[in-house]
Ligand code: FES
């Protein structure tokens with residue numbers, strides 16, 4: 027279902043064509059990172075720490091090096107000394123020193139799975155055998171595994187030289203695992219809570235979870251004799267890989283060429299690099315191309331999941347309005363600083379108008395993998411807490427939870443906790459869409475059945491994009507872009523170009539090229555590609571239109587500003603009966619004779635990004651004997667700006683809901699006391715299967731973003747924000763019990779319902 | 784390195800011979816020895832279905848079968864599902880229904896779904912969900928995949944004139 031308030035009628039935007047890369051992907055021909063085959067290719071594997079916290083005393087690689095068929099072994103010693111500089115990688119940033127240390131540990135292993143050495147051999151099996159021959163002497167240290175424990179003064183320290191960055195730039199007196207403390211405040215929350223009619227105060231916890239992309243990380247590299255490096259990899263941003271590798275290897279950025287392969291999912295987890303510098307060094311040492319792959323356990327233990335969290339909310343109501351909020355958020359950053367606690371703090375209250383608030387956020391290191399971005403990073407856990415507290419508050423005053431949200435909703439001009447006013451946004455429209463939905467109007471009956479709702483917000487990103495659109499003589503256009511296509515952006519960009527030029531979608535050939543072949547493009551992250559690269563595509567299209575109009579004007583000897591371009595037709599009239607006409611196709615065909623090739627281009631740092639809201643409703647049934655929660659029905663409404671390709675917008679929402687349901691019900695990193703992850707396989711890390719979910723209904727609410735020529739908003743991230751709380755609220759409705767800890771697994775449900783906890 | 788064994792088999796209808804180590808899985812043989820990279824490795828231990836192939840009429844996870852077991856067998860991989868240039872109705876339906884996002888799971892789903900439709904041309908939604916529960920997709924939430932399989936089943940129903 028789509029509800030639209032746009033005035034423009036588009037020819038192509040809003041239709042559902044087949045994507046350009048579709049046939050290759052359904053026939054098995056598409057080349058993903060691991061599919062690359064090169065002459066003389068070696069296979070690399072990485073040795074990982076079995077301990078969650080240990081000093082690395084010595085590494086002896088001599089036995090492994092002696093094995094026939096083993097051509098190179100590398101450790102941290104092979105890296106140049108890294109610089110203490112911070113790099114932006116889209117939705118997160120990395121410190122080069124820490125990145126280098128994460129890619130191959132130097133003095134300490136900071137989590138189980140931390141890479142310590144790597145081998146290149148003539149076969150994968152040989153490489154794996156060689157790993158067993160590397161002797162690492164560890165001095166095992168006590169690990170700290172829980173965010174609240176890590177914050178204590180007597181906690182084992184990950185680093186003796188890390189102090190807390192306090193408010194106002196101050197530094198803590200003693201070293202600490204709390205890397206930073208931030209605060210947002212406004213009004214007078216203490217007084218508001220004092221005077222409130224109803225106060226809800228609770229603590230909430232979520233566990234570390236993984237993005238769960240099906241394709242493991244991979245990288246293949248050749249270090250050529252002339253010092254150039256070529257890297258084939260699955261990444262959300264080829265340019266970001268290039269910059270990170272250049273920094274870690276202290277190699278000229280222009281001597282590195284990154285070729286983005288098709289990518290098998292990322293969700294934020296393929297923004298940081300893990301294997302690329304290792305593959306490059308192994309290639310340098312062996313003189314051969316090297317392909318390094320992670321296996322699934324490596325992915326769980328050695329890549330970047332998202333934070334486990336602890337959130338405390340104190341919420342007050344006065345006359346049916348949210349009058350004051352105090353909240354504390356502590357997020358696990360993993361082994362190095364950089365949790366998304368800032369984003370969690372900034373998004374938590376964004377759907378509502380709340381004048382009195384104080385939010386304290388803590389970024390906490392502990393002996394788990396360094397977290398990476400995961401779809402609207404930081405926001406789902408914050409919403410899990412706040413949207414449940416809100417639900418309790420609405421119940422306490424006997425209000426309908428949706429009407430309550432509508433009555434308190436943020437709108438254009440409302441202020442975020444940062445003080446920034448909102449542009450035109452669609453939260454009220456989303457809540458209204460759910461209120462009006464057949465789902466919400468249907469009864470929910472029967473024992474142990476319940477219904478829950480929740481809302482969520484995500485900023486979305488702008489950042490840099492660069493595209494080239496080259497017109498072919500046959501009236502088609504090669505669209506050359508540099509943004510990773512994870513879920514259909516070649517289609518959504520081609521559609522925007524076809525719309526701009528007034529030609530057929532099928533006549534645009536969209537290709538994602540390597541870092542030598544197009545201007546800089548930031549990562550596919552922050553839901554930015556259809557928005558920002560779409561804006562670049564629009565400008566490149568307008569550039570082509572302008573060039574064609576100029577050519578026509580020259581030929582007709584008329585002023586160019588009187589020449590019009592519409593739907594692929596180029597016309598001029600003097601208003602007195604004289605009329606001239608040419609077309610995109612004709613200009614394309616005759617370009618060689620009339621001034622040479624026509625190429626449109628655009629490079630930009632996109633502004634005008636529009637935030638996105640989403641409101642969900644879910645019905646569940648709880649089995650009191652087994653503790654299993656069944657999702658009976660799910661409907662998600664989202665302000666999508668303009669749905670360029672509605673099927674892929676729906677797909678983003680449905681996929682995010684599935685991830686959110688998994689996060690709510692089953693998924694967690696399960697560690698023993700020594701910090702060993704006990705469920706590092708897809709059997710034991712339980713992601714939803716087709717049997718666990720119903721069809722997921724979507725309502726695309728279109729409140730066009732005024733900052734984009736076609737009204738595009740990012741759509742990929744916000745739909746993972748509401749499900750955690752919506753499911754928890756539904757379970758509370760079904761059972762009369764509040765589950766404040768995730769996952770709400772069968773065990774936890776049974777323990778709670780039968781008083782066994 | 785262990786001695787390599789000579790294996791004679793049939794892959795996508797073509798007689799095929801290869802040498803493989805006893806420890807190499809069918810998935811490794813396909814990808815590393817035969818250049819058939821359509822089957823994907825998502826887990827290498829039977830939990831994701833990205834490597835699904837049809838072995839003697841049954842769908843199996845190729846990461847859990849040894850290469851030497853292909854001796855005398857008939858194997859169909861994603862590369863053998865289309866009829867030359869002509870896509871299989873499942874492939875067509877996956878495209879039209881936007882049943883793939885990143886597409887890494889797609890070969891496994893199409894192979895598994897083909898085995899389903901071969902055994903039951905008219906499954907209902909629950910049967911499709913049950914049959915495909917061994918294939919993980921992290922991008923789509925399965926909605927459009929299930930619809931695509933049901934659509935392909937419908938398409939097959941229409942008698943060819
Ligand atoms: S790779 Fe074979 S089942 Fe996952």
Ligand code: FES
Nearest residue numbers: 884885920921922
């Ligand atoms: S489309 Fe990405 S895993 Fe299924």
